[in-house]
Amino acid sequence: MEKKTINCEVCENHCRMEAEVEDGEVVDVAGNGCMKGYIYAQTAVADAPD
Ligand code: SF4
Numbered sequence: 001m002e003k004k005t006i007n008c009e010v011c012e013n014h015c016r017m018e019a020e021v022e023d024g025e026v027v028d029v030a031g032n033g034c035m036k037g038y039i040y041a042q043t044a045v046a047d048a049p050d
Pocket of ligand 1: 008009010011012013014015032033034035036037038040
């Protein structure tokens with residue numbers, strides 16, 4: 001299990017999120033203000049797998 005810090009840039013809140021990554025996939029996200037952040041984290045990890 002790996003943790004990544006991702007800043008959501010979908011809206012002006014710019015939530016700072018902690019994503020838990022396993023085998024290159026996001027399995028949990030904390031700190032996101034809404035589901036858009038969850039999706040943003042998945043996309044960010046998929047675009048930058050390491
Ligand atoms: S997680 Fe939601 S509320 Fe937070 S910055 Fe992203 S879009 Fe905005």
